[in-house]
Amino acid sequence: MSGVAIPFVKDRIGNTIYIDQYEDLGYPTPIFCGGRGCGTRVTHVVGHKRRNTGKLIPAIFRLYQNFDHSDSCSFKTSGNYEIEAKIGTSNVEDAIADGETLFRVHILNHDEAFQLKQKEEVFADQLPEDTTKRVFYNKGKMPCYVKACSDLAKLYIYGKENPKERDSLEIKVNKSTVKWKDFFFGIGQYRYFQHCLTKDKYVNAAIDLQITRKVFSGVVDDFEYFECKPKNVKGTKYYPIIRISKKLKLPIIDFDKQFLVYGKFRLRNAEEPKVSSEYNAVEFVTTLVNLKQMGEVPTV
Known part of the structure; x- marks a missing residue:
């Protein structure tokens, strides 16, 4: 055969x-x-x-x-x-x-x-x-391989619960290996993540977020988006923005839950229309093409 x-x-x-x-x-x-x-x-x-x-x-x-x-x-x-x-x-x-x-x-x-x-x-x-x-x-x-963001969330929670172990934990994406703290970003690290994106145009990362609303096609462009809860630092709001692939069929999303979203993130530039309604918002975005990129974060 x-x-x-x-x-x-x-x-x-x-x-x-x-x-x-x-x-x-x-x-x-x-x-x-x-x-x-x-x-x-x-x-x-x-x-x-x-x-x-x-x-x-x-x-x-x-x-x-x-x-x-x-x-x-x-x-x-x-x-x-x-x-x-x-x-x-x-x-x-x-x-x-x-x-x-x-x-x-x-x-x-x-x-x-x-x-x-x-x-x-x-x-x-x-x-x-x-x-x-x-x-x-x-x-x-070989080292453990992670197939879905729901499994990646388990590693995220372990690092949060065991801060002394974080420096020893490493995540490999393709040929690059980074520390736990440079891969996972909760709302308290949104400003630091924005700093990372100013140094490297694209960053593979997993972001802990809460979705606040869905923006339908035609409002910003011909894509749908998830706008997420921002981090407010001295009047500037830092937003994770999730662009949804046109081919992706999403299940019903519980906006009260926390999610971990994995993707290749970048900063939205000044020429792009903002997804949020805040004039001085800083938005970092990735595109969701597969449900494996998204997993619920267990309650700590």
């Missing part, structure tokens, strides 16, 4: 669907291999970060479990390969209990989601790469 990555599939009535079209068509199912004389059942794998390297892996179609290509299929290969690879846990609480101090973030921000979409479009126009089934053997242990 092996083959190259499948660039296009057929739906139940025979329509051809390429990998970069599947999301826009509403993830139809079932789907079948589009290779010559095949039609075996396949499934869709969403784009993600590779756990051991952080490399962005675009979405693919692959064989359904226990299914195989027909012998005539152009996407069939043969042979298995054995690879040694390090393994890692995604259980943040267990990693903390085991004394781990380095945590890898595997949550896509909006910039990475855009890069994945571009890779999918390129893949749909090119011959597929060899993705023959491989057998992985344990070569050691």
Whole structure:
């Protein structure tokens, strides 16, 4: 049961669907291999970060479990390969209990989601790469990887409850590693976060916030926004602003709860219309493209 990555599939009535079209068509199912004389059942794998390297892996179609290509299929290969690879846990609480101090973030921000979409479009126009089934053997242990902001919130709360441990806690995003205090920002650190954004145009961070209102499309521009509770420092208000992807379907949000939002933040510049109604507001913004970027902060 092996083959190259499948660039296009057929739906139940025979329509051809390429990998970069599947999301826009509403993830139809079932789907079948589009290779010559095949039609075996396949499934869709969403784009993600590779756990051991952080490399962005675009979405693919692959064989359904226990299914195989027909012998005539152009996407069939043969042979298995054995690879040694390090393994890692995604259980943040267990990693903390085991004394781990380095945590890898595997949550896509909006910039990475855009890069994945571009890779999918390129893949749909090119011959597929060899993705023959491989057998992985344990070569050691990788630091804990965090798959969702709800898990990231557990690390945030642990640092808040154990201030003496904060300096030893590190968060790795792609190739950069930062201390706990330079990654998590509560309302008391909003002004400091603004200072960080004046030094670096973009900062990957997790912001503790409370949403105060939703701004609908057409008020600021053609996006919807969440305006969040600001920090008032000597008359200047520092606001987290969350821009909502047009494709994201949001659940009902409880505005009384605290949330941790992970993303690639930047300062909104003077030429951009403000989301808040405050004339002298300082706004830092990220785009929410996936619900994994947002998690409820447990009550301390």
